[in-house]
Amino acid sequence: YALIAQRHMHEFGTKREQLSMVAVKNHKNGAQNPKAQFQREITLEQAVKGPVVAHPLNLFDCCSTTDGASAVLVCDAEVAKQFTDTPIYVVGFGTASDYLAIHDRASTVALEGTRRASAKAYEMAGLTPKDIQLAEVHDCFTIAEILAYEDLGFCEKGKGGTFVEEGHSQIDGDMPVNASGGLKSKGHPIGSTGTGQAYEMFNQLRGTVQKPTRQVKGAEVGLVHNVGGSGGTVAVTIMRR
Numbered sequence: 001y002a003l004i005a006q007r008h009m010h011e012f013g014t015k016r017e018q019l020s021m022v023a024v025k026n027h028k029n030g031a032q033n034p035k036a037q038f039q040r041e042i043t044l045e046q047a048v049k050g051p052v053v054a055h056p057l058n059l060f061d062c063c064s065t066t067d068g069a070s071a072v073l074v075c076d077a078e079v080a081k082q083f084t085d086t087p088i089y090v091v092g093f094g095t096a097s098d099y100l101a102i103h104d105r106a107s108t109v110a111l112e113g114t115r116r117a118s119a120k121a122y123e124m125a126g127l128t129p130k131d132i133q134l135a136e137v138h139d140c141f142t143i144a145e146i147l148a149y150e151d152l153g154f155c156e157k158g159k160g161g162t163f164v165e166e167g168h169s170q171i172d173g174d175m176p177v178n179a180s181g182g183l184k185s186k187g188h189p190i191g192s193t194g195t196g197q198a199y200e201m202f203n204q205l206r207g208t209v210q211k212p213t214r215q216v217k218g219a220e221v222g223l224v225h226n227v228g229g230s231g232g233t234v235a236v237t238i239m240r241r
Helices: 002-012 016-030 044-048 112-125 142-151 160-165 190-206
Strands: 052-054 089-097 134-136 221-228 233-240
Touching: 002 142, 002 160, 016 044, 016 142, 016 160, 089 112, 112 142, 112 221, 112 233, 134 190, 142 160, 190 221, 190 233
Parallel strands: 134 221
Antiparallel strands: 089 233, 221 233
16 A cells, blocks of 8 residues: 555645644544444644655554454345334445555556446445445545545546645545545554444434434535555445445
8 A cells, every 4th residue: 555655645746734634634533433443542743753664655554453343234125124213225236346465457557346336336226426425435545545535426536635635535525535534543453354344334314323423414425544554355345324
């Protein structure tokens, strides 16, 4: 991901500060999430000046490997009525794979798996990126969230840094991303990360988030994006109230 970030900055002029803005946003959201590992906000200055891990990524660009567990109950729509009067429906789903080594890929500034998995999900749901009202994406590193903005179709390729800088992905923006705090603040429990994202989306779409300060108001359609192996595998799920 550090190599991807370097190339993204080289090709599109993405700024160091824009990477850090992802971390600041997600820590702000995570501070309002009782289930987050890091329930504290950080400043842009702190995020920019963190100790370097792998240039240009520093400590605040990297998620933690977290202890945690999550579970989901998936069943037929008719059966769901036995459990709740407010079910959340899976309306679109797609998976894709790609070369694990980035030097084998056609592009080092995109996750082709995300593009193909989301295309399948959008087609199944009969929706476009403009129909999505919030998303939980795999921000294992800050550059990964910026790639997700672009590869999921929320903005043009190369515009992800500007997208976060202009506030589009804030909870009160027009495309809220990682209201949970994301992997960056909520944490990354690896095997249960994907179902943890689904749990968050379930509560967002039902309006049952524990703290109203991070509830995306009126959202009825959300997208969940989970990645393995730096884009070697990708799963995208679209959920509707």
